Amino acid sequence: MSKVISFQIPKAGTTFIQYQEDRGMHFYNNLHQHPQCQLTVIIEGRGQLLVGDYVGRFEPGDLFLLGENIPHVFRSDAEYFDEENKLSSSGNTLFFDFKAIEKSLGEVDEFRELIHLNEQINGCFKIEGTAKKSILELFQNFSSCSGLEKLQKAIHMLSLIKVGSKEIIALNLIPVTRSLSERDGKRMDQVMRYILENSAKPISLDEIAEQAYMSKEAFCRFFKLRTRRTFTQYLQQLRITEAKKLLLETDLGISQISYQVGFQTLSHFNKTFKSMTNQTPKSWRKLN
Structure with missing residues (x-):
């Protein structure tokens, strides 16, 4: 879903969070990867999600968490590529650059928990239940928030992700091999x-x-x-x-x-x- 050219990885910068809204007939349909972890909510559109050994469907209302440098593609169904159908796809994504935190705040105790969370996100997860409900509420009006408000909301979202809980469902049977040349x-x-x-x-x-x-x-x-x-x-x-x-x-x-x-x-x-x-x-x- 990122607009990153397939497998040309941007260098990590000094921004911890980046917010992106995707709107169009279909989602970015190349297998790709990027150095940021991503949290994506599907608003409109259906298709197949491919991540490592996982082959599954996505549809409106789904919330996915993907680790950094993991090849993946949200491949919209064939009908979304036909202009005559007048279908549309939309989704909102937050990208988290944990390398930026490691560089500047890695020694701060409160941020070590975030670094540990990043280490646990090895693959693709589907978020359900109360965690999903709370995260979707935090996504609302995200683009109009100030920088500090965005940071507060983003950290709140991450605090709701407890890898291993029943609400954070691992979709990969085997941990994903990160990064391809x-x-x-x-x-x-x-x-x-x-x-x-x-x-x-x-x-x-x-x-x-x-x-x-x-x-x-x-x-x-x-x-x-x-x-x-x-x-x-x-x-x-x-x-x-x-x-x-x-x-x-x-x-x-x-x-x-x-x-x-x-x-x-x-x-x-x-x-x-x-x-x-x-x-x-x-x-x-x-x-x-």
């Missing part, structure tokens, strides 16, 4: 774009390795090191995530959904869906 970042961006745009069709290992300009063996090592999943596992997770969306938002039959998201047989779809959710598509649809 610019070269690897561009390569991963190309790969992720191709997967997202073609996930409903068969994608061979030869085909995706070619997108990364690698041999199959080198690509498999490269991809698993950065996502902690095999390419097949990642592609299946994307397809099941899309299937959940269709099960919730449409009246399409399960067989139709199966083929629409890229499974070649209904039996394979049912088996994969159950292995990932412990439910059949039919029972999942009823319960959600």
Whole structure:
């Protein structure tokens, strides 16, 4: 969601907090990273959030916390790229540059707690419950606040984040590998774009390795090191995530959904869906 050019990381400055409002048809759609931790609320728009081994959905009202230098993308759904649909996306983000604090206030006892919090934010978290409600209230009218008021609100928000509590839900199964080189970042961006745009069709290992300009063996090592999943596992997770969306938002039959998201047989779809959710598509649809 940041307007940072993909993987060209700005140098840390002397500003602890930066506030950004994103407004447009869709969110920034390149895999990217930046040296600031970010707290993002989705106001309008839906799509897929990709962070490390996590593949999931975002929708209005969601509140996410991402650690520093972690590659991620809020990829808006395909319909948000079609001007005829006249859809819009919006979100507000606070960026926290903890390096600025370490330089100037790292020895102050009260700020050591913030430094420790930053160390705990290794991945992506979804914030729920009373913490979410309080943080969203603090986001209101943030842009019109003075510098000191913004700092007070920002620190108040951070004080509400208790990593490990039931309201701060870790979305990554495995801690995220922070930071990619610019070269690897561009390569991963190309790969992720191709997967997202073609996930409903068969994608061979030869085909995706070619997108990364690698041999199959080198690509498999490269991809698993950065996502902690095999390419097949990642592609299946994307397809099941899309299937959940269709099960919730449409009246399409399960067989139709199966083929629409890229499974070649209904039996394979049912088996994969159950292995990932412990439910059949039919029972999942009823319960959600």
